[in-house]
Amino acid sequence: MFNSYTLGLDIQEQNITAILIKKTFSRKELVSINNINLTQPFINENKTINSILLTENIKNLLTTAIPTPIPADITVHCSIPTSKTFIHIFNLPVKISNNDLKNALLFEAEKIIPIPISSLYFDYQIINENKAEKKVLFACVEKNIADQFLQILESCNLNPTTFNLKNNAIINAFKSKKKKNIQDNVLICDIDSTILSLIILKNQKIQITDYLHINLSDIENILEQIKNFIQKFPEKINKTILNGSALSNNEIFNQIKNIFPREVELGNPWTQIHVKPKIIERINKKPEISKEKAISFASAIGLALDNQNNINLIPENIKEQKLIQKFVLLTNLISSFLIIYGLLAIYFSIITWADLNYQEKYYQITKNSIDRIESGGNYQTLRDNIQKFNSEVITEQKIEKTLYSLSTFLQEFRDYVPKNIKITKINFDRNSQLILLDGIAPDRNAVIALKKSLESYPLQKSIDLPLASLVQKGKISFIAKISINDQKLPPYAMINSNQNVKK
Structure with a gap:
């Protein structure tokens, strides 16, 4: 799910190289590799391409790749032969806006390109900018060349996404991962069988670049061309990286190294990708793609790594x-x-x-x-x-x-006292259950009537009414003691209940 496969395909007039890598997040891993040296050129003198020859070679390149064939219908980042592209660095005023930059470049390009702009595919890239000027890398290719390459790649069931410059691909392959080397001024010399590509980087950005047709047998001319190119850059070169298929000849490398006292080394693009030991064993068995000849694959590796901000000359x-x-x-x-x-x-x-x-x-x-x-x-x-x-x-x-109600009891008791009897005092002793009754009767008969009436009172147990007072004439004072039977007294609740019923 998180893996993506990219094919870097470097097509040059003398050879074709292919690198298939697998990208998993930031990890880049080699999957397949191959290289074919062409026995005859596929570009004719009239600038047409021998499509049959190139198609056969590309298909052969893919099917014989090590350790496994390269599948079809895969994303391809391709380079067009350096001899068929035109590159130039324009120095334009910084006041030109990015919206007007395209028209300004076309105006300047028409002055130095002998081919009508309408017949070209072009692209550009701002490589440096300061307060005074913008440095813009301009590149173009004839439409008929690019269209033919596109048709050939599609006939091989490939899915081309970019047509990049070989110089940009080389820069991708040799970008330093060490922070201390980022500030270096680096010269990259890519020496092919017929083309010398020269690049100077500062802060890993192109400062100047060019390519020249060369003859490998004329080493002195190659060295002179390199010296003249360096003089165009005003600053000191800290490091020189040599690359290209021609450097498999150690004699050329040694002569260049002896002339330049600066740090000189062969490029090692393998630092950019991971290669499993089993794959190294397989590719070392094939001399033309052995790891010792890794510099021949720098362009293909750089193409496979692909920088989205690079030049793209695809139709x-x-x-x-x-x-x-x-x-x-x-x-x-x-x-x-x-x-x-x-x-x-x-x-x-x-x-x-x-x-x-x-x-x-x-x-x-x-x-x-x-x-x-x-x-x-x-x-x-x-x-x-x-x-x-x-x-x-x-x-x-x-x-x-x-309990019982004393008032109710006395009221009922009073009913048994005749009306002609005047009660002067009545007292009830709860403890002894005794009523003391003092009163005055009008005569003797009234006292006798009182006694009889009290004897009929149902609650009385006994009555003590001395009869000695009966001999008196006229009004008679008496004291009566009535003993009460408390067991016959009505309870308080019953009395209240009876009263409520009466109400």
């Missing part, structure tokens, strides 16, 4: 298709993201709702439990209160059964 319709594909891919990614985001939002909404529902139910259950506890407590309290009330009622009933 415009392919660029538009790639832009549309990127747009569609981006749209699909955004749509997928939105769908996933929506699904996640729904999922988390459901989870949140379920959690809230659970919390609500938990709260309700807890509340009901508390209510039950409180209800149980209230019930218990109510029950205790009722029991207490019943106990008090029972106690009161018991008390009422043992």
Whole structure:
């Protein structure tokens, strides 16, 4: 899912090299490699391409790759032969806006390119900018050349994405990963069988670049060309990297190294990618692609690594298709993201709702439990209160059964006293259950009538009314003692009940 495969295909007039790498995040790993030296040129004198010859060689290159054949229908970053491209660095005023830069470049390019701009595919790249000027790398290729390359690659079932410059590919292959080397001024010399490519980097950015046709047998001329190129750069060169298939001849390398006192080394593009030991064993068995000849693969490795900001001379319709594909891919990614985001939002909404529902139910259950506890407590309290009330009622009933109303008792007792008898004092002793009655009777007969009336009182046990007072004439004062039978006294509750009934 996170792996992507990219093929770097370096097509030059004398040879074709291919590197297939697998990209997994920041890791780049070699998958397959191959190189073919061409026995005859595929570009004719009339600038047409022998498509049959080139197609056969590319297919052979892919099927015989080590350790496994390179599959078709794969993304390809390709270089067009250096001799068929034109490159130039323009120094333009910094005040020219990026929107006007294209027109300014075309105006300047028409002055030095002998071919009509309308017959070219071109691209440009700002390589440096300061307060005074912009340095812009301009590159172009004839449309008929690029179109033929495109048709050939598609006939090989390949999916070309970029037509890059070999010089840019070499820079990708030799970019330093060490921070201390980033500030160095580096000279890169790529010496092929017929082409000398020269590049000077500062801060890993192109300062000047050029390519020249050479004859390998004329070493002195090659060295002179390198010296003249260096003089165009005003600063000191700290390091020189030599690269190219011609350097498999150690004599050329040694002569260049003896002339330049600066640090000189053979390029090692393998530092940019990881190669498994088993693959190294396989490729070392094939002399033309052995690791000792890695400098021959620098361009292909740089192409496979691909820097999106590099020059791209592929036909415009392919660029538009790639832009549309990127747009569609981006749209699909955004749509997928939105769908996933929506699904996640729904999922988390459901989870949140379920959690809230659970919390609500938990709260309700807890509340009901508390209510039950409180209800149980209230019930218990109510029950205790009722029991207490019943106990008090029972106690009161018991008390009422043992008590009686004195006022009611005396009122009933008074009814048994004749009306002609005047009561002067009445006293009731609860302890002895004795009524002491003092009064005045109008005569003797009234006293006798009083005694008879009191004897008919149902609650009396005995009556003590001395008859000595009966001999008196006129009004008679008397003192009577009436003993009461308390067991016959009506209870207090019964008296109240009877009174309520009467009411």
